[in-house]
Amino acid sequence: MEPISGAYNPKDTEARVYKQWEESGYFNPDKLAGLAGTKPDSDTQKKYVVYMPLPNITGTLHIGHVLDNTAPDILIRHYRMKGFRTLWLPGTDHAGIATQYVVEKQLKKENTSRFELGREKFTQRVWEWKKEYGGIIYEQLKKLGISCDWSRTRFTMDEAYSKDVLGAFVRYYKKGLLYRGYRTVSWCPRCETSLSDLELEYKEETTTLYYITYGPFTLATTRPETKFGDTGLAVNPRDKRYEKYVGKEIEIESLSTEGALDAPSKKKNKISVVADEAVDVEFGTGVVKVTPAHDLTDFEIGSRHNLPLVQVIDERGRMNELAGKYAGMKTSDARAKIVEDLKATGLLQKEELYVHNVSVCYRCAHAIEPIPSKQWFLKMEPLAKTALDAVKSGSVKINPENFEKPYTAWLENIRDWTVSRQIWWGHRLPVYFCKNKQEEVSKSEVLISKQAQNSNNKIQNADNFVVSIEKPKECPFCKNCEMEQSPDVLDTWFSSALWPFAGLSEKDRKNYYPGDLVANARDILNLWDTRMIFSGIEFMGAVPFKNILVHGTVLTKDGKRMSKSLGTGIDPLKYINEYGADATRFGVIWQASGQDIRWDESAVAAGRKFLNKIWNAGRFVSQKIGDFPVSAAREPEARTEADKKIMDSLMRAKTSSARGIESFEFSKVLHELYDFFWHDFCDSYIESAKLQTESNSTAKFTVSVLSFVFLESLKLLHPFVPFVTEEIYQRLSITDKKEFLMVENIQENS
RNA sequence: GCGCGCUUAGCUCAGUGGUAGAGCGACUGUUUUACACACAGUAGGCCGGGGGUUCAAUCCCCUCAGCGCGCACCA
Numbered sequence: 001m002e003p004i005s006g007a008y009n010p011k012d013t014e015a016r017v018y019k020q021w022e023e024s025g026y027f028n029p030d031k032l033a034g035l036a037g038t039k040p041d042s043d044t045q046k047k048y049v050v051y052m053p054l055p056n057i058t059g060t061l062h063i064g065h066v067l068d069n070t071a072p073d074i075l076i077r078h079y080r081m082k083g084f085r086t087l088w089l090p091g092t093d094h095a096g097i098a099t100q101y102v103v104e105k106q107l108k109k110e111n112t113s114r115f116e117l118g119r120e121k122f123t124q125r126v127w128e129w130k131k132e133y134g135g136i137i138y139e140q141l142k143k144l145g146i147s148c149d150w151s152r153t154r155f156t157m158d159e160a161y162s163k164d165v166l167g168a169f170v171r172y173y174k175k176g177l178l179y180r181g182y183r184t185v186s187w188c189p190r191c192e193t194s195l196s197d198l199e200l201e202y203k204e205e206t207t208t209l210y211y212i213t214y215g216p217f218t219l220a221t222t223r224p225e226t227k228f229g230d231t232g233l234a235v236n237p238r239d240k241r242y243e244k245y246v247g248k249e250i251e252i253e254s255l256s257t258e259g260a261l262d263a264p265s266k267k268k269n270k271i272s273v274v275a276d277e278a279v280d281v282e283f284g285t286g287v288v289k290v291t292p293a294h295d296l297t298d299f300e301i302g303s304r305h306n307l308p309l310v311q312v313i314d315e316r317g318r319m320n321e322l323a324g325k326y327a328g329m330k331t332s333d334a335r336a337k338i339v340e341d342l343k344a345t346g347l348l349q350k351e352e353l354y355v356h357n358v359s360v361c362y363r364c365a366h367a368i369e370p371i372p373s374k375q376w377f378l379k380m381e382p383l384a385k386t387a388l389d390a391v392k393s394g395s396v397k398i399n400p401e402n403f404e405k406p407y408t409a410w411l412e413n414i415r416d417w418t419v420s421r422q423i424w425w426g427h428r429l430p431v432y433f434c435k436n437k438q439e440e441v442s443k444s445e446v447l448i449s450k451q452a453q454n455s456n457n458k459i460q461n462a463d464n465f466v467v468s469i470e471k472p473k474e475c476p477f478c479k480n481c482e483m484e485q486s487p488d489v490l491d492t493w494f495s496s497a498l499w500p501f502a503g504l505s506e507k508d509r510k511n512y513y514p515g516d517l518v519a520n521a522r523d524i525l526n527l528w529d530t531r532m533i534f535s536g537i538e539f540m541g542a543v544p545f546k547n548i549l550v551h552g553t554v555l556t557k558d559g560k561r562m563s564k565s566l567g568t569g570i571d572p573l574k575y576i577n578e579y580g581a582d583a584t585r586f587g588v589i590w591q592a593s594g595q596d597i598r599w600d601e602s603a604v605a606a607g608r609k610f611l612n613k614i615w616n617a618g619r620f621v622s623q624k625i626g627d628f629p630v631s632a633a634r635e636p637e638a639r640t641e642a643d644k645k646i647m648d649s650l651m652r653a654k655t656s657s658a659r660g661i662e663s664f665e666f667s668k669v670l671h672e673l674y675d676f677f678w679h680d681f682c683d684s685y686i687e688s689a690k691l692q693t694e695s696n697s698t699a700k701f702t703v704s705v706l707s708f709v710f711l712e713s714l715k716l717l718h719p720f721v722p723f724v725t726e727e728i729y730q731r732l733s734i735t736d737k738k739e740f741l742m743v744e745n746i747q748e749n750s
Numbered sequence: 751g752c753g754c755g756c757u758u759a760g761c762u763c764a765g766u767g768g769u770a771g772a773g774c775g776a777c778u779g780u781u782u783u784a785c786a787c788a789c790a791g792u793a794g795g796c797c798g799g800g801g802g803u804u805c806a807a808u809c810c811c812c813u814c815a816g817c818g819c820g821c822a823c824c825a
């Protein structure tokens with residue numbers, strides 16, 4: 001082995017060392033059996049299992065991944081050295097909408113579209129894209145030095161994984177938890193798909209609030225173009241002003257959809273007035289027009305009061321035939337025209353500027369258009385309850401604790417989950433329709449009341465479809481058609497919710513489920529963690545992990561959220577190339593106290609300096625060892641005051657480090673180890689050792705203390721800066737070495 | 751509107767009921783050989799404002815302000 005000399009070169013070292021680790025097989029827990037002095041018995045050897053937060057196949061390494069992965073890697077490396085069989089399970093997410101969007105953009109450049117290609121060719125195209133680019137993220141993650149078991153890598157659309165996804169769907173259906181309903185859902189007119197609540201983002205916008213005459217009332221609305229879909233008016237039950245109208249049908253004059261576009265006219269019609277708590281007395285005039293088809297709150301009001309649902313906007317965000325002469329116009333154009341016509345007919349009283357939040361698609365940022373459509377919903381109440389109990393009982397701990405509040409708040413006020421999406425890339429629903437039996441949207445389906453949703457009764461009336469993993473051989477309805485599979489696919493989160501077990505083979509589930517930890521930023525706490533918990537309980541009968549580690553978010557130096565489009569992102573690859581992965585890991589953990597991080601590059605530079613320090617200490621130690629070869633295993637005798645002091649500090653560092661890592665205080669531990677190594681060991685003990693080795697009487701003992709403390713320091717530092725410590729370890733000429741520092745054992749202090 | 755978090759040295763942040771620490775930066779020495787990506791040292795802070803509890807508060811309580819985030823509203 002080469003001696004430790006010259007300057008440390010992270011680039012060459014990291015690539016070479018990572019390859020050695022991978023080839024050793026020690027990332028695989030099965031190969032760790034019996035290592036580190038434990039018995040090769042899968043029942044008695046302790047395990048530590050971490051599930052990687054699935055990166056999207058469209059993703060490239062960003063700073064969030066560094067945090068997501070470095071923290072668990074510290075734990076994995078720590079427990080591995082403690083003799084645990086550690087499994088760090090990697091995988092990627094097919095990321096339905098995101099991936100479809102990327103490939104569609106590519107097609108656009110080629111002047112074609114998914115519609116031209118057709119479904120089969122399009123999905124084939126996505127698979128090709130995945131083959132080419134879907135693995136990039138793995139290569140980037142490897143550069144971080146994370147010790148995942150790559151032999152177990154899974155993709156959410158792998159055959160085995162898909163089978164579990166469809167199986168879950170069928171099982172939920174059979175249990176009566178999945179139902180099909182015609183309801184108003186959040187819809188992205190650009191992606192032409194439904195979205196769940198958690199896939200929405202909000203953007204502040206200044207719009208106009210229009211005050212319109214409605215019979216005896218004046219009401220305020222920002223969306224006059226939806227007025228043709230109004231099927232009621234609502235007031236608050238405690239609002240004395242309007243008491244006398246509640247429950248009545250009143251006659252109003254409103255804009256007519258008939259006649260010529262350039263000749264606005266009015267017509268008379270009747271509309272009923274209902275009282276509902278959802279109406280805010282203070283807002284506008286306290287009277288609301290209820291448009292169940294184009295507003296989520298209105299849909300609920302409508303359901304409570306049996307108001308009909310009239311759809312006037314279509315899937316592409318245009319007015320439909322019920323809008324009469326306005327049909328075909330985009331909603332924004334229709335709004336302008338309708339406002340003009342309201343003015344012309346004297347129905348518009350006044351306009352006010354109004355600032356509010358509009359929901360936009362999380363993927364393409366297009367404004368959301370609520371529209372009614374047939375979707376599949378997962379009944380959340382019973383599932384949410386299990387997830388809630390899991391945290392309340394302590395079987396899953398959220399770290400830090402204050403994230404329990406948003407977790408429970410979300411679960412306690414949960415709506416049923418829209419799990420179907422109208423895109424092509426994803427798990428196609430295991431639902432088969434009879435081709436001959438047309439379904440009609442019946443009124444009873446339209447008005448699924450809140451009570452019905454929450455009851456335990458099965459809601460779906462499967463009179464023209466079959467839910468089954470395999471395509472039925474014969475249609476049970478008409479007996480002679482080739483059944484047609486539903487064109488919808490599942491929400492991506494439906495499949496990633498199954499990750500802790502669907503990512504494991506049958507055999508592995510026995511050995512490695514449930515696991516110990518997931519680590520992620522707070523933004524996917526409800527999107528993902530919650531759903532993994534209830535899915536694990538539902539399908540495996542046990543919570544999937546004991547701890548959720550919520551780490552801070554990395555912000556720009558001025559405290560802004562990072563954004564790709566603004567170019568304010570922080571590229572970890574830049575740091576890995578410039579300073580090395582160890583320095584990058586150091587820089588991130590150094591700053592990651594738990595609060596959000598305003599990114600400071602100087603911490604990475606500090607990391608590089610620290611690595612250099614370790615390297616040079618290694619040079620010194622190895623020079624001294626040259627004179628007196630020593631054993632790695634034996635604890636030396638401390639003879640001088642300096643010896644005793646450093647041995648003492650080491651013991652304290654060991655205790656504190658183990659305790660800190662196991663309670664997720666990585667930053668604190670790193671600061672302590674830094675302090676111990678730099679100041680106690682280098683500044684103080686090495687200086688003493690220089691003097692002590694000058695005399696023949698103390699030289700030999702000093703070298704044994706020196707090398708022992710150094711070696712122990714490498715072990716302590718290894719989880720944080722694995723490459724440099726491994727490299728030095730391998731070059732150190734001491735006896736009783738293990739094959740890798742990675743599988744050295746940390747002895748507990750006696 | 752409700753909730754959570756933050757406000758400490760020029761910058762990024764730790765921290766403790768007894769008048770404050772780190773990294774980076776600045777300044778002054780030192781090329782003392784493991785390391786100048788270093789060593790030895792120095793300067794720099796009414797610990798956001800106000801009030802309270804206490805013998806004592808940066809740390810506990812109340813309140814105000816600013817910033818960030820989540821939820822709700824978004825007719």
